[in-house]
Amino acid sequence: MSQATAHDLAHEDEGPLMAHGSVLQTGITNGKIVMWLFLGSEVMFFTGLIGAYIVLRFGQPGWPRPDQTLNVPLTAVNTFFLICSSVTLVWALQSYQRGQPAKGALGLLATTLIGAMFVGIQVYEYIHLFRNQMTPDKNLFGSCFYVMTGFHGLHVLVGVIAMLVLTIMAFFGKFGPRYTQYAPIELTGLYWHFVDLVWIILFAIVYLM
Protein backbone atom coordinates (compact mmCIF):
# COMPACT_ATOMS: atom_id res chain seq x y z
CA MET A 1 0.00 0.00 0.00
CA SER A 2 1.12 3.59 0.27
CA GLN A 3 4.79 3.96 0.90
CA ALA A 4 6.33 6.39 3.36
CA THR A 5 9.75 7.53 2.26
CA ALA A 6 12.71 7.87 4.59
CA HIS A 7 12.45 11.62 4.28
CA ASP A 8 8.79 11.61 5.22
CA LEU A 9 9.28 9.31 8.18
CA ALA A 10 12.34 11.16 9.39
CA HIS A 11 10.29 14.34 9.65
CA GLU A 12 7.57 12.76 11.69
CA ASP A 13 9.47 13.68 14.81
CA GLU A 14 6.55 13.22 17.13
CA GLY A 15 5.38 10.00 15.59
CA PRO A 16 5.65 6.76 17.51
CA LEU A 17 7.77 5.26 14.75
CA MET A 18 10.70 7.57 15.41
CA ALA A 19 10.01 7.64 19.13
CA HIS A 20 10.53 3.92 19.28
CA GLY A 21 13.36 3.95 16.79
CA SER A 22 11.54 1.57 14.55
CA VAL A 23 12.44 3.19 11.23
CA LEU A 24 15.25 1.21 9.68
CA GLN A 25 18.02 2.70 7.60
CA THR A 26 16.21 1.37 4.59
CA GLY A 27 13.48 3.91 5.27
CA ILE A 28 10.91 1.16 5.63
CA THR A 29 9.04 0.71 8.85
CA ASN A 30 9.51 -2.41 10.93
CA GLY A 31 5.81 -3.11 10.71
CA LYS A 32 5.82 -3.20 6.94
CA ILE A 33 8.87 -5.45 6.74
CA VAL A 34 7.41 -7.84 9.31
CA MET A 35 4.10 -7.93 7.49
CA TRP A 36 5.76 -8.68 4.15
CA LEU A 37 7.90 -11.42 5.71
CA PHE A 38 4.75 -12.90 7.22
CA LEU A 39 3.00 -12.73 3.86
CA GLY A 40 6.02 -14.44 2.30
CA SER A 41 5.58 -17.36 4.68
CA GLU A 42 1.88 -17.38 3.86
CA VAL A 43 2.69 -17.61 0.16
CA MET A 44 4.69 -20.78 0.88
CA PHE A 45 1.89 -22.15 3.03
CA PHE A 46 -0.80 -21.77 0.40
CA THR A 47 1.51 -22.87 -2.40
CA GLY A 48 2.11 -26.11 -0.52
CA LEU A 49 -1.64 -26.70 -0.37
CA ILE A 50 -2.23 -25.72 -3.99
CA GLY A 51 0.74 -27.77 -5.22
CA ALA A 52 -0.50 -30.84 -3.37
CA TYR A 53 -3.98 -30.30 -4.79
CA ILE A 54 -2.73 -30.06 -8.36
CA VAL A 55 -0.63 -33.22 -8.10
CA LEU A 56 -3.47 -35.14 -6.45
CA ARG A 57 -5.97 -33.86 -8.98
CA PHE A 58 -3.92 -34.89 -11.98
CA GLY A 59 -2.98 -38.16 -10.35
CA GLN A 60 -6.53 -39.23 -9.63
CA PRO A 61 -8.35 -40.64 -12.65
CA GLY A 62 -11.84 -40.09 -11.27
CA TRP A 63 -12.00 -36.53 -10.05
CA PRO A 64 -15.46 -35.06 -9.50
CA ARG A 65 -16.49 -32.20 -11.72
CA PRO A 66 -16.65 -29.12 -9.51
CA ASP A 67 -19.85 -27.84 -11.13
CA GLN A 68 -21.66 -31.06 -10.18
CA THR A 69 -20.49 -30.93 -6.58
CA LEU A 70 -19.98 -27.27 -5.70
CA ASN A 71 -22.15 -24.22 -6.10
CA VAL A 72 -20.03 -22.31 -8.62
CA PRO A 73 -22.44 -19.38 -9.22
CA LEU A 74 -22.77 -18.72 -5.48
CA THR A 75 -19.02 -18.80 -5.04
CA ALA A 76 -18.59 -16.52 -8.04
CA VAL A 77 -20.79 -14.00 -6.24
CA ASN A 78 -18.70 -14.53 -3.12
CA THR A 79 -15.54 -13.86 -5.13
CA PHE A 80 -17.13 -10.64 -6.30
CA PHE A 81 -17.80 -9.69 -2.66
CA LEU A 82 -14.19 -10.27 -1.66
CA ILE A 83 -12.95 -8.16 -4.56
CA CYS A 84 -15.39 -5.44 -3.47
CA SER A 85 -14.00 -5.60 0.08
CA SER A 86 -10.49 -4.96 -1.23
CA VAL A 87 -11.79 -2.00 -3.20
CA THR A 88 -13.56 -0.50 -0.17
CA LEU A 89 -10.39 -0.93 1.88
CA VAL A 90 -8.25 0.90 -0.68
CA TRP A 91 -10.91 3.60 -0.73
CA ALA A 92 -10.81 3.81 3.08
CA LEU A 93 -7.03 4.19 3.13
CA GLN A 94 -7.05 6.81 0.40
CA SER A 95 -9.77 8.70 2.29
CA TYR A 96 -7.56 8.85 5.38
CA GLN A 97 -4.62 9.97 3.28
CA ARG A 98 -6.76 12.76 1.86
CA GLY A 99 -7.83 13.82 5.34
CA GLN A 100 -11.39 12.49 5.09
CA PRO A 101 -11.73 10.34 8.22
CA ALA A 102 -15.51 9.96 7.96
CA LYS A 103 -15.21 8.34 4.53
CA GLY A 104 -12.30 6.29 5.80
CA ALA A 105 -14.33 4.90 8.70
CA LEU A 106 -17.18 4.15 6.32
CA GLY A 107 -14.81 2.27 4.03
CA LEU A 108 -13.51 0.20 6.94
CA LEU A 109 -17.06 -0.59 8.04
CA ALA A 110 -17.98 -1.67 4.52
CA THR A 111 -14.87 -3.86 4.34
CA THR A 112 -15.78 -5.53 7.64
CA LEU A 113 -19.36 -6.17 6.60
CA ILE A 114 -18.48 -7.51 3.16
CA GLY A 115 -15.77 -9.72 4.67
CA ALA A 116 -18.26 -11.07 7.21
CA MET A 117 -20.66 -11.72 4.34
CA PHE A 118 -17.98 -13.75 2.57
CA VAL A 119 -17.46 -15.89 5.67
CA GLY A 120 -21.22 -16.28 6.11
CA ILE A 121 -21.70 -17.47 2.54
CA GLN A 122 -18.82 -19.92 2.93
CA VAL A 123 -20.40 -21.33 6.09
CA TYR A 124 -23.71 -21.64 4.23
CA GLU A 125 -21.93 -23.48 1.41
CA TYR A 126 -20.30 -25.87 3.88
CA ILE A 127 -23.65 -26.62 5.54
CA HIS A 128 -25.22 -27.25 2.15
CA LEU A 129 -22.37 -29.56 1.11
CA PHE A 130 -22.48 -31.49 4.38
CA ARG A 131 -26.21 -32.03 3.92
CA ASN A 132 -25.40 -33.51 0.52
CA GLN A 133 -22.90 -35.91 2.09
CA MET A 134 -19.96 -33.99 0.65
CA THR A 135 -17.80 -34.35 3.75
CA PRO A 136 -14.01 -34.09 4.13
CA ASP A 137 -13.71 -37.87 4.39
CA LYS A 138 -15.83 -38.50 1.29
CA ASN A 139 -12.91 -38.60 -1.11
CA LEU A 140 -9.66 -36.84 -2.02
CA PHE A 141 -11.51 -33.98 -3.59
CA GLY A 142 -13.52 -33.47 -0.41
CA SER A 143 -10.50 -33.41 1.86
CA CYS A 144 -8.53 -31.11 -0.47
CA PHE A 145 -11.50 -28.81 -0.89
CA TYR A 146 -12.14 -28.41 2.83
CA VAL A 147 -8.48 -28.00 3.74
CA MET A 148 -7.83 -25.31 1.11
CA THR A 149 -11.03 -23.33 1.44
CA GLY A 150 -11.13 -23.91 5.20
CA PHE A 151 -7.69 -22.45 5.79
CA HIS A 152 -8.52 -19.56 3.52
CA GLY A 153 -11.82 -18.99 5.33
CA LEU A 154 -9.94 -18.97 8.61
CA HIS A 155 -7.64 -16.28 7.23
CA VAL A 156 -10.65 -14.23 6.16
CA LEU A 157 -12.19 -14.65 9.61
CA VAL A 158 -8.99 -13.35 11.24
CA GLY A 159 -9.04 -10.47 8.77
CA VAL A 160 -12.65 -9.67 9.58
CA ILE A 161 -11.85 -9.55 13.30
CA ALA A 162 -8.89 -7.26 12.60
CA MET A 163 -11.09 -5.08 10.39
CA LEU A 164 -13.72 -4.91 13.12
CA VAL A 165 -11.12 -3.67 15.60
CA LEU A 166 -9.90 -1.09 13.07
CA THR A 167 -13.47 0.03 12.39
CA ILE A 168 -14.17 0.53 16.08
CA MET A 169 -10.91 2.47 16.43
CA ALA A 170 -11.84 4.51 13.36
CA PHE A 171 -15.18 5.54 14.85
CA PHE A 172 -13.28 6.65 17.96
CA GLY A 173 -11.12 8.85 15.74
CA LYS A 174 -7.87 6.96 16.21
CA PHE A 175 -6.64 7.38 12.65
CA GLY A 176 -5.54 10.44 10.74
CA PRO A 177 -3.92 11.67 7.52
CA ARG A 178 -0.29 11.16 8.63
CA TYR A 179 1.52 7.93 7.94
CA THR A 180 1.96 7.07 11.60
CA GLN A 181 -1.76 7.57 12.07
CA TYR A 182 -2.97 5.34 9.25
CA ALA A 183 -0.16 2.74 9.30
CA PRO A 184 -2.33 0.09 11.07
CA ILE A 185 -4.85 0.32 8.23
CA GLU A 186 -2.09 -0.03 5.66
CA LEU A 187 -0.55 -3.08 7.33
CA THR A 188 -3.86 -4.83 7.94
CA GLY A 189 -4.78 -3.93 4.38
CA LEU A 190 -1.73 -5.77 3.07
CA TYR A 191 -2.95 -8.90 4.82
CA TRP A 192 -6.49 -8.39 3.54
CA HIS A 193 -5.42 -7.93 -0.06
CA PHE A 194 -3.21 -10.99 0.21
CA VAL A 195 -6.20 -13.05 1.37
CA ASP A 196 -8.14 -11.67 -1.61
CA LEU A 197 -5.26 -12.60 -3.91
CA VAL A 198 -5.18 -16.17 -2.59
CA TRP A 199 -8.91 -16.52 -3.15
CA ILE A 200 -8.63 -15.33 -6.74
CA ILE A 201 -6.24 -18.21 -7.37
CA LEU A 202 -8.12 -20.76 -5.24
CA PHE A 203 -11.40 -19.99 -6.98
CA ALA A 204 -9.89 -20.67 -10.40
CA ILE A 205 -8.13 -23.84 -9.28
CA VAL A 206 -10.79 -25.44 -7.08
CA TYR A 207 -14.01 -24.28 -8.69
CA LEU A 208 -13.21 -23.79 -12.36
CA MET A 209 -10.56 -26.39 -13.14
Place this chain on the structure above:
Amino acid sequence: MADDTKHEVNILACFLLLLLFTAAEIVLYEVWRQSNATGDPFVPKFVLVLIIFAFTLPKAFIVMTYFMHLKFERVTIVGIALVPLVLVAIMILPMLTDIRTLAERNYTKDHTLADFKAPPDKAAHGNSGAAGHHEGAEAADDEQEH
Protein backbone atom coordinates in the same frame (compact mmCIF):
# COMPACT_ATOMS: atom_id res chain seq x y z
CA MET B 1 8.85 14.47 -1.08
CA ALA B 2 5.45 14.48 0.50
CA ASP B 3 3.96 13.60 -2.84
CA ASP B 4 5.99 10.39 -2.87
CA THR B 5 4.26 9.08 0.22
CA LYS B 6 0.72 8.88 -1.08
CA HIS B 7 0.05 7.13 -4.35
CA GLU B 8 -3.43 7.45 -5.67
CA VAL B 9 -4.70 4.30 -7.28
CA ASN B 10 -7.48 4.43 -9.83
CA ILE B 11 -9.80 2.30 -7.76
CA LEU B 12 -12.62 2.23 -10.29
CA ALA B 13 -10.37 1.05 -13.13
CA CYS B 14 -8.89 -1.71 -10.95
CA PHE B 15 -12.34 -2.77 -9.78
CA LEU B 16 -13.75 -2.89 -13.30
CA LEU B 17 -10.79 -4.90 -14.57
CA LEU B 18 -11.10 -7.40 -11.72
CA LEU B 19 -14.81 -7.66 -12.35
CA LEU B 20 -14.29 -8.09 -16.08
CA PHE B 21 -11.73 -10.88 -15.70
CA THR B 22 -13.85 -12.70 -13.10
CA ALA B 23 -16.95 -12.47 -15.28
CA ALA B 24 -14.95 -13.66 -18.30
CA GLU B 25 -13.72 -16.67 -16.35
CA ILE B 26 -17.19 -17.68 -15.25
CA VAL B 27 -18.85 -17.10 -18.64
CA LEU B 28 -16.11 -19.05 -20.39
CA TYR B 29 -16.40 -21.91 -17.92
CA GLU B 30 -20.18 -22.00 -18.22
CA VAL B 31 -20.08 -21.98 -22.02
CA TRP B 32 -17.50 -24.77 -21.98
CA ARG B 33 -19.54 -26.77 -19.49
CA GLN B 34 -22.64 -26.56 -21.66
CA SER B 35 -20.80 -27.43 -24.84
CA ASN B 36 -19.13 -30.32 -23.02
CA ALA B 37 -22.53 -31.59 -21.92
CA THR B 38 -23.44 -32.03 -25.60
CA GLY B 39 -20.30 -34.13 -26.03
CA ASP B 40 -18.54 -31.60 -28.22
CA PRO B 41 -16.57 -29.09 -26.11
CA PHE B 42 -15.40 -26.15 -28.16
CA VAL B 43 -11.88 -26.49 -26.71
CA PRO B 44 -10.16 -29.34 -24.83
CA LYS B 45 -10.26 -28.99 -21.07
CA PHE B 46 -6.55 -28.27 -20.73
CA VAL B 47 -6.97 -25.31 -23.11
CA LEU B 48 -9.85 -24.08 -20.97
CA VAL B 49 -7.64 -24.31 -17.89
CA LEU B 50 -4.89 -22.34 -19.63
CA ILE B 51 -7.37 -19.65 -20.68
CA ILE B 52 -8.78 -19.41 -17.15
CA PHE B 53 -5.26 -18.97 -15.82
CA ALA B 54 -4.63 -16.34 -18.45
CA PHE B 55 -7.53 -14.45 -16.83
CA THR B 56 -6.50 -15.22 -13.25
CA LEU B 57 -2.91 -14.01 -13.47
CA PRO B 58 -3.76 -10.43 -14.49
CA LYS B 59 -6.18 -10.30 -11.54
CA ALA B 60 -3.44 -11.41 -9.17
CA PHE B 61 -1.11 -8.88 -10.79
CA ILE B 62 -3.58 -6.02 -10.29
CA VAL B 63 -4.08 -6.86 -6.61
CA MET B 64 -0.35 -7.15 -5.95
CA THR B 65 0.71 -4.15 -7.97
CA TYR B 66 -1.97 -1.62 -7.17
CA PHE B 67 -3.90 -2.73 -4.08
CA MET B 68 -0.78 -3.87 -2.23
CA HIS B 69 1.13 -0.98 -3.78
CA LEU B 70 4.10 -3.09 -4.85
CA LYS B 71 4.47 -0.82 -7.86
CA PHE B 72 5.32 2.05 -5.56
CA GLU B 73 7.35 0.17 -2.95
CA ARG B 74 11.07 0.18 -2.39
CA VAL B 75 13.26 -2.51 -3.88
CA THR B 76 13.65 -4.12 -0.46
CA ILE B 77 9.94 -4.79 -0.16
CA VAL B 78 9.68 -5.95 -3.76
CA GLY B 79 12.57 -8.31 -3.02
CA ILE B 80 10.84 -9.68 0.07
CA ALA B 81 7.72 -10.23 -2.00
CA LEU B 82 9.56 -11.90 -4.86
CA VAL B 83 11.71 -14.34 -2.86
CA PRO B 84 8.75 -16.60 -1.96
CA LEU B 85 7.67 -16.56 -5.59
CA VAL B 86 11.11 -17.82 -6.62
CA LEU B 87 10.89 -20.51 -3.95
CA VAL B 88 7.42 -21.40 -5.19
CA ALA B 89 8.78 -21.81 -8.70
CA ILE B 90 11.53 -24.09 -7.37
CA MET B 91 8.90 -26.10 -5.52
CA ILE B 92 6.62 -26.41 -8.54
CA LEU B 93 9.34 -27.33 -11.04
CA PRO B 94 9.99 -30.87 -9.73
CA MET B 95 6.26 -31.49 -9.77
CA LEU B 96 5.92 -30.63 -13.44
CA THR B 97 7.13 -33.97 -14.76
CA ASP B 98 4.69 -35.80 -12.50
CA ILE B 99 1.88 -33.47 -13.47
CA ARG B 100 2.60 -33.90 -17.17
CA THR B 101 2.71 -37.68 -16.95
CA LEU B 102 -0.45 -37.82 -14.90
CA ALA B 103 -2.22 -35.29 -17.07
CA GLU B 104 -1.50 -37.23 -20.25
CA ARG B 105 -2.96 -40.29 -18.57
CA ASN B 106 -6.03 -38.82 -16.99
CA TYR B 107 -6.82 -35.23 -17.63
CA THR B 108 -8.27 -35.38 -21.11
CA LYS B 109 -11.25 -37.30 -19.77
CA ASP B 110 -14.20 -35.88 -17.94
CA HIS B 111 -15.36 -37.54 -14.77
CA THR B 112 -18.34 -37.47 -12.49
CA LEU B 113 -18.90 -38.48 -8.91
CA ALA B 114 -20.16 -41.83 -10.22
CA ASP B 115 -16.58 -42.63 -11.20
CA PHE B 116 -15.75 -42.94 -7.54
CA LYS B 117 -18.11 -45.85 -7.11
CA ALA B 118 -16.54 -49.20 -7.81
CA PRO B 119 -18.47 -51.57 -10.09
CA PRO B 120 -20.67 -54.10 -8.23
CA ASP B 121 -18.23 -56.98 -8.70
CA LYS B 122 -15.36 -54.87 -7.27
CA ALA B 123 -17.57 -53.70 -4.41
CA ALA B 124 -18.46 -57.29 -3.65
CA HIS B 125 -14.78 -58.03 -3.16
CA GLY B 126 -14.57 -55.37 -0.52
CA ASN B 127 -13.24 -52.56 -2.73
CA SER B 128 -9.70 -53.25 -1.64
CA GLY B 129 -8.09 -49.84 -1.19
CA ALA B 130 -6.74 -47.52 -3.81
CA ALA B 131 -6.05 -50.20 -6.38
CA GLY B 132 -9.69 -51.28 -6.48
CA HIS B 133 -10.79 -47.67 -6.64
CA HIS B 134 -8.44 -47.00 -9.52
CA GLU B 135 -9.69 -49.93 -11.54
CA GLY B 136 -13.28 -48.89 -10.90
CA ALA B 137 -12.61 -45.42 -12.17
CA GLU B 138 -10.89 -46.76 -15.28
CA ALA B 139 -13.86 -48.98 -15.98
CA ALA B 140 -16.08 -45.93 -15.78
CA ASP B 141 -13.76 -44.14 -18.18
CA ASP B 142 -14.08 -46.93 -20.67
CA GLU B 143 -17.84 -46.69 -20.46
CA GLN B 144 -17.68 -42.98 -21.11
CA GLU B 145 -15.45 -43.41 -24.10
CA HIS B 146 -17.90 -45.83 -25.67
